[in-house]
Every structure is written in C-alpha cells, then in structure tokens.
Amino acid sequence: MNEKSPMVEQTSELLILDDGSILAHNLTPAMAELLADLDPNDAAMRERAKPPDKLVEGNLTIRS
Amino acid sequence: MPAVDLFGRKVAQRAKVAGERAPLAQVMLADCRLCAHDCGVDRLAGETGLCHADATARFFSAQVEVADEFGLIPTFAVALSGCDLRCDFCITGASSWDPRAGLGFDPAAMAIQANRALQGGAQTIMILGGEPTIHLPSVLKFVSQLPDTARLVWKTNAHGSGQARELIEGLFDIHLADFKFGNNACAQRLAKVPDYVRVVRENLLWAARDGELIVRHLLMPNHLDCCWRPVAEWLAAELPGIKVSLRTGFWPAWKTARHRDLRGGVSPEESRNAFRLARELHLNLIT
Numbered sequence: 001m002n003e004k005s006p007m008v009e010q011t012s013e014l015l016i017l018d019d020g021s022i023l024a025h026n027l028t029p030a031m032a033e034l035l036a037d038l039d040p041n042d043a044a045m046r047e048r049a050k051p052p053d054k055l056v057e058g059n060l061t062i063r064s
Numbered sequence: 065m066p067a068v069d070l071f072g073r074k075v076a077q078r079a080k081v082a083g084e085r086a087p088l089a090q091v092m093l094a095d096c097r098l099c100a101h102d103c104g105v106d107r108l109a110g111e112t113g114l115c116h117a118d119a120t121a122r123f124f125s126a127q128v129e130v131a132d133e134f135g136l137i138p139t140f141a142v143a144l145s146g147c148d149l150r151c152d153f154c155i156t157g158a159s160s161w162d163p164r165a166g167l168g169f170d171p172a173a174m175a176i177q178a179n180r181a182l183q184g185g186a187q188t189i190m191i192l193g194g195e196p197t198i199h200l201p202s203v204l205k206f207v208s209q210l211p212d213t214a215r216l217v218w219k220t221n222a223h224g225s226g227q228a229r230e231l232i233e234g235l236f237d238i239h240l241a242d243f244k245f246g247n248n249a250c251a252q253r254l255a256k257v258p259d260y261v262r263v264v265r266e267n268l269l270w271a272a273r274d275g276e277l278i279v280r281h282l283l284m285p286n287h288l289d290c291c292w293r294p295v296a297e298w299l300a301a302e303l304p305g306i307k308v309s310l311r312t313g314f315w316p317a318w319k320t321a322r323h324r325d326l327r328g329g330v331s332p333e334e335s336r337n338a339f340r341l342a343r344e345l346h347l348n349l350i351t
Contacts, residue, residue, distance in 0.1 A: 010127045013155075015315055017329060023313045025155050027131035029138060044351065048130040052138050052185035 076212070078235055083208035089201040089231050093119050098228045099148040099197050100263040115148040115195070117163035121202035122146075124159035124166030124194075126174060128181050132190065133278060133309050133350055136217055136238065139188040140181035142174060144202070147194040149221055150256040151244070153284065153326055157318030160194040169202050175209035182214060188238070192219035197228050207235055222267040223257065229270055239271035240278045246294030250287065254323065261294075268303065278307040278350065283338050284314055286325040292338050300345040308347045310338060 012031035015023040024031065032049040036042060092098065093107040103113025110118055125143040132139055143156070146163025159165040178189050189210060196203050197220060207216065218236040222243065243264055245251040251260030271277045281295050292310075299308060312335040320326040330338075342349050 011125070023315050024131060025315065026125060026127070026141075027129055028127060029130050032130045047134065048137065052187060 078212045078216075079208045079210060082204045082235055085231050086201055086204035086208060089204055090119075092227065092231075093201065097225050098200055098231075099195070100223050100225050100259070101148055101257075102225065115146050115163065115198045116161075117146040117198050119201075121169040121199035122163065122166045123169045123174070124156070126177060128184070128186055129190075132240070133307075135350070136188050136190065136240070138181075138186045139190045139217065140178050140186040141190040141192060141219075142178070142206075144169060144191070144193045144196050144199045146198055147221070148198055148223055148257075149195065152254055152319040152322050153314070153317060155315050155317045156194070163194070163198070169199070169206075171202055171205035172209055174206055178206075178210060178214075182211075188215040188217050190217040190219050190240070193221075195221050195223070197221075197224040200228060200231050204231065204235075220267075222264045222271070223260070224267055229267070229274075233274055236275055238276045238278060239274065240280060241268055241271055242280050242282070243268065243295045243299070244282065244291070246287075246291035246298075250291055254326070265298065265302070272303055272306060276307075277303070278309055279303070280309045280311060282311045282314060283330050283334065284326060285328055285330050285334065288334050288338055288341075293341060296341055296345050296347060300347060304346075305348050307350045308342065309350055310342055310347075312338065 010028050011026055012028050013025040017023065022035065024035065027048065029049065032045060036045040036049040039045065096103055096105050096107045096113060099115070101114045105111035105113040107117065107119045112118055122145040123142055124145050125141065127141065128138050129141045130137045145159050145165040147160040150161065154160050182189070191203055196218070210216070215237045216235065217238045217240050218232060219240045222241040245254070245260055248258065248260050251257050268277065268279060279299060281292060283292055299306060312330050314330045316327060316329065
C-alpha cells in the first residue's frame with residue numbers, strides 16, 4: 001500500500017456476539033461466501049454471496 | 065431537471081455537469097458552508113471547522129462490498145475520511161472523525177478502479193464517508209470521470225446544506241440517507257449535532273424529489289421509542305412508500321462505552337418491536 005496506489009487492502013470486520021451471532025462490517029464478496037459456508041442456513045448471507053448476475057432485489061422482508 | 069433514459073435513470077451529461085460544478089465547489093471551500101454546521105471557515109487557507117477537514121480529501125476504504133441493500137450490491141464503495149457529525153457509536157470512528165486518515169484521494173485514479181469494478185460485476189458505485197458532503201469538490205471531480213450510465217449512490221448522513229444540495233442535484237441515481245435520531249436531544253448527546261431533526265427532514269424531502277431515496281435507520285439499544293418511533297411515524301406521514309432500511313445489527317463500537325444506554329446490542333425483543341411498528345405504519349421495508 002503506498003500513496004501512489006488508489007487502493008487499500010480489502011478488509012471486512014466481524015464481531016462475534018455472546019449468543020454466537022456474527023455482525024459484519026465492510027462485507028466483501030469473499031467474506032460473504034465464507035460466512036455463507038459457515039452457516040448454510042443463513043439465507044440472507046447466501047444471497048449476498050451470490051455472483052452479481054444472480055442477485056435479486058430484496059423486497060419486504062420482516063425479521064421476527 | 066436532468067434527462068433520463070428508458071428506465072428513468074439520469075444519464076445525460078452527468079459527467080460534464082459534475083466537471084463544471086467541481087471548480088465552483090472548490091471555491092466554496094473558502095467560506096465553507098457545505099454542511100448544516102455552516103462554519104464559514106476558509107478551508108483553502110487551512111482553516112478548519114467542526115469536521116476538521118482542510119481542502120484535501122483522503123479515503124480509507126475502496127472495495128467491492130455486499131453488505132448494503134440488495135438493490136445496490138455488489139457496490140464499489142469509496143469511503144472518504146472525515147465527517148461533520150461526531151456519533152459516539154460510529155463503526156468507522158477512527159477514520160470518520162479524522163479527515164487525515166487513509167490515503168490521498170485521486171479522483172482520476174479512483175475512477176479507473178471504479179470502472180474496473182463495474183466491468184467485474186459491480187452494480188453501483190457508492191460514495192460515502194465519513195461524510196462525503198464535506199469533500200464535494202473531490203467527489204464532483206470523481207463523478208466527472210465516471211461513465212454517465214453508471215448507477216451512482218450518494219450515501220449520506222443527510223446533514224448537508226442547501227449549497228451542497230445544489231452541487232449534487234441530479235447527479236446521483238440513489239440517495240442512501242441515514243435518519244439516525246428521532247429527536248434533537250439524542251442527536252446532541254450522541255453525535256454533538258444541534259437542530260438535527262429539522263435538517264435531516266429537509267434533506268430527505270429534497271432527496272425524494274431528486275432521485276430514488278432509501279432511508280436507513282440503525283436501531284440503537286434503548287432508543288426504540290425516542291428515536292425509531294418518531295422517525296418511522298414521520299416517514300409514514302411525510303414520505304409514504306419510500307424505501308426504508310431498518311438495520312438491527314447495532315455494533316457497540318468506538319466510544320459507545322461513554323453511554324450506558326448504548327452498551328450491548330439490540331435485544332431480540334427490541335428488534336421484533338421495531339419491525340412490528342414498521343408493519344403497523346405500513347413502511348416500505350427493504351433489506
């Protein structure tokens with residue numbers, strides 16, 4: 001990384017809570033894929049990990 | 065009003081218009097009133113206002129991300145350093161509070177990276193911070209180098225001034241705007257910003273006229289009734305049908321330890337109640 005480069009290294013941040021749930025920030029496609037693999041039941045993460053042409057716009061989704 | 069294509073998107077000469085506005089924005093730094101703090105300092109002479117930014121822009125992140133709303137991802141997100149708010153719970157506090165953080169922002173070089181991301185499948189280019197409003201001269205130079213067909217997202221804290229609105233009018237396809245606090249007392253205590261509610265409401269009403277608007281609210285622990293409820297009720301009354309992104313993954317970051325009410329996360333019960341309220345108000349929730 002140097003001043004001439006317009007890019008910084010790719011980063012994601014994770015926070016693992018006491019109950020085992022994981023919060024993610026700056027989620028890159030690679031990290032989304034990893035998280036989707038870790039929890040195959042996480043449908044939202046699976047959707048985020050999809051290749052661009054497979055993504056669909058999310059409509060009303062209520063988490064309860 | 066800008067011309068639009070068959071899909072209702074703004075395309076005509078956006079790059080040209082942005083290029084024309086960039087030098088105007090640069091001159092405005094001599095009496096900076098880009099945000100609602102209205103400092104009036106001469107940033108070209110090295111003076112700084114509440115955001116502490118001089119005339120140079122820096123960035124602390126530029127990468128393809130997939131954490132935003134589904135209609136926007138994958139997005140090439142460019143995060144500029146520095147912000148005019150001082151949210152103690154800011155998840156990027158170290159870089160957002162420090163306009164000297166990160167690397168120097170070269171609009172032309174970044175545009176090359178953005179174009180590369182678009183070719184690789186990114187659906188949008190998102191400009192955020194910190195708060196990008198305080199770096200409008202550099203933002204406009206960046207936009208002037210992007211293809212007119214790119215879908216641009218303006219991710220903002222909605223605390224810009226009328227002057228800033230004139231500079232960005234018609235340039236962004238989507239305004240992704242935070243409505244963080246439902247009352248001025250919480251805004252003052254947690255982000256050190258006065259007159260917050262009036263300013264944000266004014267900006268949201270304008271943004272809804274200027275392009276597609278998505279309003280984001282990060283649910284904070286213990287702030288459902290004082291913050292989310294008034295935000296939700298106002299959105300239902302004044303911007304019915306507008307897309308609302310209610311986020312419940314509060315991350316107790318940065319200086320949240322200063323505030324007893326922000327320690328810990330949002331409880332499942334708070335989250336359920338927040339979404340129940342949204343349903344009762346018929347908000348157009350998106351994820």
